[in-house]
Structure formats: structure tokens, C-alpha cells
Amino acid sequence: MSAIVEKLNDETFVLNLGPQHPATHGVLRVKLRMDGEYIVEAEPVLGYIHRMHEKMGENRTWIQYLPNTARLDYLHALAFNHVYVNAVERAAGIEVPQRAEYIRVITAELNRISSHLVWFGAFIMDLGGFSPLLYAFDDREQILDLLEAITGSRLTYCYFRFGGVSCDIDDQFITGSRAFVKRMRERLDMYRNLVTNNIITIKRLEDVGPITAEMCRKYGATGPVARGSGINFDVRRHEPYSVYPEFDFDIPVYHECDNMARYMVRMDEMEQSLRIIEQALDKLPDGPYLLPKAPRIVKPAKGDFYQAVESARGSLGLRIVSDGSNNAYRLKWRSPTFSNLSLFGEACIGMLLPDALALMGTLDLVIPEIDR
Amino acid sequence: METILHYINLVLHVEPLRLLLYLAGLIMFVAANAAYLVLLERKVAGHIQLRIGPKENGPFGLLQPLADGIKLMTKQLLTPSGIDPILFRIAPVMVMVPAIMSFVVIPFSDSIVARNMDIGLLVVLAFATINFLGLLLGAWGSRNKYAIMSAARVVSQNIAYEIPMLVTIVAIIMVSGSLNMHTIVSQQLGGFWQWNLLNIKASLLMPAAFLIMFICMLAETNRAPFDLVEAESELVAGPFIEYSSMGFGLFFMAEYSNIVIGACLATILFLGGWGCPFGILPGVHWFLIKIYLLIFMVVWIRWTFPRTTFYGLLNLSWKVLIPVSFVNLILTSAMLKVF
Numbered sequence: 001m002s003a004i005v006e007k008l009n010d011e012t013f014v015l016n017l018g019p020q021h022p023a024t025h026g027v028l029r030v031k032l033r034m035d036g037e038y039i040v041e042a043e044p045v046l047g048y049i050h051r052m053h054e055k056m057g058e059n060r061t062w063i064q065y066l067p068n069t070a071r072l073d074y075l076h077a078l079a080f081n082h083v084y085v086n087a088v089e090r091a092a093g094i095e096v097p098q099r100a101e102y103i104r105v106i107t108a109e110l111n112r113i114s115s116h117l118v119w120f121g122a123f124i125m126d127l128g129g130f131s132p133l134l135y136a137f138d139d140r141e142q143i144l145d146l147l148e149a150i151t152g153s154r155l156t157y158c159y160f161r162f163g164g165v166s167c168d169i170d171d172q173f174i175t176g177s178r179a180f181v182k183r184m185r186e187r188l189d190m191y192r193n194l195v196t197n198n199i200i201t202i203k204r205l206e207d208v209g210p211i212t213a214e215m216c217r218k219y220g221a222t223g224p225v226a227r228g229s230g231i232n233f234d235v236r237r238h239e240p241y242s243v244y245p246e247f248d249f250d251i252p253v254y255h256e257c258d259n260m261a262r263y264m265v266r267m268d269e270m271e272q273s274l275r276i277i278e279q280a281l282d283k284l285p286d287g288p289y290l291l292p293k294a295p296r297i298v299k300p301a302k303g304d305f306y307q308a309v310e311s312a313r314g315s316l317g318l319r320i321v322s323d324g325s326n327n328a329y330r331l332k333w334r335s336p337t338f339s340n341l342s343l344f345g346e347a348c349i350g351m352l353l354p355d356a357l358a359l360m361g362t363l364d365l366v367i368p369e370i371d372r
Numbered sequence: 373m374e375t376i377l378h379y380i381n382l383v384l385h386v387e388p389l390r391l392l393l394y395l396a397g398l399i400m401f402v403a404a405n406a407a408y409l410v411l412l413e414r415k416v417a418g419h420i421q422l423r424i425g426p427k428e429n430g431p432f433g434l435l436q437p438l439a440d441g442i443k444l445m446t447k448q449l450l451t452p453s454g455i456d457p458i459l460f461r462i463a464p465v466m467v468m469v470p471a472i473m474s475f476v477v478i479p480f481s482d483s484i485v486a487r488n489m490d491i492g493l494l495v496v497l498a499f500a501t502i503n504f505l506g507l508l509l510g511a512w513g514s515r516n517k518y519a520i521m522s523a524a525r526v527v528s529q530n531i532a533y534e535i536p537m538l539v540t541i542v543a544i545i546m547v548s549g550s551l552n553m554h555t556i557v558s559q560q561l562g563g564f565w566q567w568n569l570l571n572i573k574a575s576l577l578m579p580a581a582f583l584i585m586f587i588c589m590l591a592e593t594n595r596a597p598f599d600l601v602e603a604e605s606e607l608v609a610g611p612f613i614e615y616s617s618m619g620f621g622l623f624f625m626a627e628y629s630n631i632v633i634g635a636c637l638a639t640i641l642f643l644g645g646w647g648c649p650f651g652i653l654p655g656v657h658w659f660l661i662k663i664y665l666l667i668f669m670v671v672w673i674r675w676t677f678p679r680t681t682f683y684g685l686l687n688l689s690w691k692v693l694i695p696v697s698f699v700n701l702i703l704t705s706a707m708l709k710v711f
Contacts, residue, residue: 015517023605037521037682126605128596128679134421200597200678353521354606354681 026367057331091300164290223314228262463510557645
């Protein structure tokens with residue numbers, strides 16, 4: 001591949017991929033320098049959907065900022081809810097009831113599965129297969145219905161509160177979730193047979209799009225991207241938060257570093273999430289879902305706090321600096337896809353355009369989360 | 373009744389009138405096919421994808437092609453600045469006209485054929501190649517980077533898949549000893565065991581030859597999994613990217629017409645044309661049943677498989693299809709000599 005780059009002559013041209021392109025899933029723009037269909041240079045250009053969420057965090061009170069967190073990553077909104085309430089609770093010293101923690105885990109994991117399902121459908125669509133998207137959305141619909149019944153929204157959830165969650169889960173949700181876990185296992189088998197084992201899918205994914213472990217460390221890539229490169233790191237296991245240490249689940253790690261490895265990590269993660277949901281539903285304790293004496297006005301102590309959770313795309317961090325007043329002095333998100341996208345420029349050099357777009361698909365980009 | 377038939381017979385024996393009648397009939401056949409194959413495609417895609425497909429316009433959405441046509445025709449015909457105006461305008465015509473012309477020599481049944489030429493097969497293959505030239509010129513003329521990238525793909529895809537198809541067809545020509553499609557079909561009448569598909573007396577690889585022919589047909593008509601020219605998630609729309617209104621509409625119609633031609637060719641060469649599989653009631657209905665079954669397969673494949681890559685496509689052709697088709701050719705000639 002590098003031989004092609006060395007032969008670089010003046011026959012190259014600049015291709016503007018995006019901000020309106022079917023493969024960029026949103027408003028990402030990539031400036032590509034191409035030699036025929038080979039990529040010589042790639043530069044992602046951001047800023048088309050910047051909404052100043054971090055600045056808003058400085059102007060709004062702690063509780064007022066909560067709905068904002070769902071607007072960053074529209075696919076795994078509950079992870080953003082989770083990291084925000086966790087950070088503020090730690091800063092303000094608020095205890096969370098056990099039941100609330102379990103509910104948080106169950107809903108966040110359901111949300112993770114729905115996020116992976118959207119990725120799965122959209123990624124296969126990037127490869128040119130249109131039908132799996134509709135099947136993935138059919139499954140996702142079940143999750144959205146479950147979550148809608150208890151959170152009140154289908155996409156931009158604002159469900160977690162400081163000291164618990166806004167609403168208790170009922171028997172209908174529990175039986176519905178159990179039915180979903182059972183259904184989803186069968187569907188995952190179907191996806192394995194129909195999509196993963198398809199000869200064209202295998203040919204397009206195996207040994208294509210290498211992202212090495214060094215590259216991941218260099219750019220700070222986390223989540224399924226890093227785990228597909230053999231880095232065994234999952235915030236849920238290595239920097240535990242909430243009640244995750246109480247569950248028995250595996251961290252899928254693949255060492256092939258190619259598109260297939262990242263694909264398989266996500267497919268396996270869905271299975272592990274199902275296991276977590278099952279265990280959490282079994283162990284669900286009784287008690288309050290929201291701290292009865294949860295403070296109306298939260299005023300965290302002065303200081304600097306960092307909290308990380310594992311979102312569907314990787315390690316999601318939030319740093320809050322509090323001066324003890326009604327709102328944050330500074331609020332900084334560390335969103336996983338921003339780091340994951342950063343390595344695209346290096347990883348795609350010398351690749352053919354379709355393969356590079358497949359590689360971009362495995363990064364699972366959600367643009368509003370990159371451009372906050 | 374008999375007098376009417378008598379007059380029709382008279383009209384059909386006046387050559388210019390007969391040709392006019394066939395011309396009108398063929399254009400109607402092509403247009404109706406293009407319109408309703410889009411509907412079929414959308415319906416099949418819908419049912420494959422847990423949806424229903426178009427259903428609002430008319431019963432079962434049967435008026436949907438009409439609505440699509442009116443929409444396309446009333447849209448503004450955009451011509452971007454800096455294009456090559458002649459190539460840009462001529463390309464859709466160059467794609468559409470050969471598609472209609474190919475139907476002239478295709479025998480729908482024993483008696484329904486516009487022109488029964490001795491070089492019929494050659495005419496179809498010659499016109500089928502012009503289609504690619506149209507795509508290339510349209511892509512080149514639109515002055516768009518995505519379109520030019522797809523133009524490069526059009527050329528190499530065409531070259532790569534024309535060869536195995538032609539070599540396979542040459543084997544059939546050797547078996548039948550004729551380029552006349554009427555003759556080729558006549559030799560296969562009587563039942564499915566007479567079809568070239570199962571003609572293992574001529575060559576053991578005949579079923580494989582049909583498979584090669586079918587794959588080449590998918591690639592030649594730019595259908596998934598070989599839709600690299602159009603490749604939506606890579607090249608947005610390939611050669612059609614700058615086309616709007618009926619300019620785009622013509623490309624679209626031509627695509628479906630080419631699928632019909634491919635299905636017709638495969639039916640005539642391998643599946644016994646208008647002959648019945650069990651040797652009863654041969655006629656145009658069998659021909660139509662066979663081509664629509666093939667077309668259904670094409671649609672089914674499109675909504676099931678992801679797209680291959682470009683090197684995958686070329687590898688398949690140069691490393692698998694071309695060697696196998698040459699082996700088939702050699703085997704056929706050897707077996708013809710021996711038996």
C-alpha cells in the first residue's frame with residue numbers, strides 16, 4: 001500500500017467527502033487527497049453541528065444541564081446521563097439507593113444494545129447491504145418501546161436524577177425486558193448466520209482496515225475500536241462504577257486489528273449486555289428508586305472531579321470543576337468518538353475509498369457527540 | 373371474428389406495417405417493464421425488509437409507477453455549469469436506445485419476433501456494449517469527481533465481465549452451430565432435459581456456464597452485489613449524480629431494460645426460450661414466466677447481499693469466471709469432436 005503513496009505525483013485530486021454524503025452518517029466532512037481510488041491523505045473537518053454544550057454547562061444550573069446530556073450522543077444517551085449524574089453525585093456527596101443503581105445499569109445496557117443495533121444496520125448499509133438495517137430497527141423498536149414506557153422518551157432520555165432515577169420500573173418492564181433478552185438471543189444467532197457468515201461480508205471485513213494497538217494508544221482510541229486491536233480495556237471492568245462489579249460478564253477482545261475484529265467485538269458485546277441485564281433483573285433489590293432526601297438544589301463541593309463510564313463507543317469522560325455555586329465553573333466532555341475519529345487520517349492512508357469507508361463505519365461515528 | 377383475424381394476418385404480411393406494429397409493441401413492452409419492474413423491486417424489497425412497500429397509489433400501489441413517472445417528468449432538468457453539454461445530453465439516449473434496439477431480434481415465441489436475423493445474437497451483444505459507453509460518456513460529461521471515478525469502474529467492469537460472457541456464449545454457439553436465436557431455441561424444444569443448461573452431452577460444465585452467464589449478467593447490468601458503478605455509500609450515485617428529471621429517468625429505465633435483456637438472453641441460450649419444461653403448450657407465456665423468474669432472482673439477490681469491492685469483482689472475473697469459461701469452451705469443442 002505504501003508503494004502507492006510513494007509514487008505520489010501531480011495526478012492527485014482533492015475529494016470533498018461530505019458534509020452531505022451517505023457514508024458519513026451526519027454532517028462529518030472529510031477532505032481526501034486521492035490518487036485514483038487510493039487515498040493519499042485524509043483530514044476530517046469538524047464543526048458543522050457545534051452547539052456549545054460545554055459552555056451551556058457553565059451557564060445552566062446543575063439540574064438544568066441534565067437534559068443537555070442526552071443531546072450529545074443520540075444513540076447512547078443514557079451513558080451521558082449516567083456519567084453526568086455520577087460525577088455530580090460524587091462531587092455533592094449524594095448517596096444513591098441500590099435499586100436505583102440497578103435500574104440505571106439495566107436501562108443503560110438496553111440503550112447500549114439499541115446503539116449497537118443501529119451501528120450494525122448502518123454499517124452493513126455502508127457495505128451495500130440494505131436489508132439488515134430494517135431487521136436491526138425492528139429489534140431496536142422493542143427496546144425503545146420498553147424505555148419509552150418508563151422514561152417517557154424514545155431517543156433523548158433524561159431519566160437519571162441526582163440520587164436515583166425519575167421513575168420506578170414496573171412488572172411490565174421487567175417481563176418485557178426478559179422477553180426481549182430471549183428474543184434478542186435468537187436474533188443474534190440469525191445475524192450470525194445471515195450477515196456475519198456471508199462470504200462477501202467476510203471478504204470485505206477480514207484483513208481490511210488495520211488499526212494497531214499503538215495507533216489506538218497514540219490517539220486515545222477506546223471502546224470496541226481498541227478492543228478490536230487487542231487492548232483489554234473496558235471502564236466497566238477496569239475503573240468500575242455503579243454496580244457493575246456485581247455482575248459476571250466478559251470483555252470481548254480480538255487481536256486481529258481489522259474491520260472484522262471491531263465488528264465481532266460489537267456483536268459479542270450485545271450478548272454480554274444481555275447477560276448483564278438478565279443478572280440485574282434477577283438481583284433487582286427492593287427499596288426507593290430515588291433518594292427520599294435528595295436535595296432540590298445541588299451544590300457540589302469546591303473542586304475538580306472526573307468520572308468515566310463505558311459508552312457504546314468507548315470511554316466517555318466528564319470533568320467538572322465546581323466553585324461551590326449553582327452551576328459549573330467548567331465542564332469538559334471527553335467523548336470517545338472524537339478520539340476514535342482522530343486515527344482515521346492515519347489509518348486510511350493507501351486504502352481504496354470503499355475500504356476506507358468501511359473502516360470509518362467500524363469506528364461507529366456519532367457526529368453530534370464529536371462536535372459538541 | 374374470422375374476418376378480423378384475416379385482416380390482422382394481412383396487415384402482418386405487409387412488411388412496413390408489421391415493423392411499425394412491432395416497434396410500437398416493443399417500446400410499450402420496454403416502458404411497461406421499466407415502470408413495473410421498479411414497482412416489483414420496491415415491493416419485493418419491502419417484503420424482504422419487513423415492510424409493505426408502495427401501497428397508497430391504486431390497489432397494491434399499482435399506480436405508483438405512474439406517479440413516479442409524472443414526478444420525474446415535471447422536475448427541472450438541471451445542467452451544472454462547466455459540463456460537456458453534448459455528452460451530458462446524449463448519454464441518457466445512448467443508454468436507452470440500444471436497450472430498445474436489442475429487443476428487435478429477440479424471439480418471444482415461435483412467431484413473435486420483429487426481425488429473425490441470422491446474426492441475432494451478435495446484434496444483441498453489440499448493442500449491449502453501447503450501454504456502457506453511454507454510462508462512461510455521461511459520467512465524463514458531468515464533470516463530477518464521483519462520476520469520473522465511477523466512469524473508470526464502468527470501463528474495467530465491462531471489460532472484465534464481457535470476456536467470460538462472450539466465451540460462454542461462444543460455447544453455446546458451437547453446440548447449436550448458429551447465431552440465429554430462433555434456431556438456438558428450436559434445438560432446445562421438447563422438455564427441460566433438452567435445455568442447454570442440462571446439455572452435459574455437449575459439455576459437463578454447462579450448468580456452471582449458466583451460472584457464469586447469470587453472474588456476468590448481474591455485473592453487466594450493474595446490479596448488486598456488483599453495483600460498484602452506482603455504489604450509493606461510496607460514489608453517492610455514480611454516473612447519475614448530476615442528472616435530474618427524465619435524464620435520470622432514462623438511465624433508470626435503461627437499467628431495468630438491460631435486466632430484461634439479460635434475462636431474455638439467459639432464457640434463450642440456456643432455458644429453452646418459449647419451450648415448455650414438460651413439452652406441452654409451448655408459447656410466449658413460458659418465455660415470460662422464465663424471464664420474470666430470472667428477474668425475481670436478480671431482485672432477490674440485490675436485497676440480500678452486501679456489495680463486493682472493486683478488486684473482489686475483478687478477482688472473481690479474472691481468476692474464476694474467465695478460466696472456468698475457457699475450460700468450458702475447450703471441453704465443449706473436445707466433446708463435440710469426440711461424440
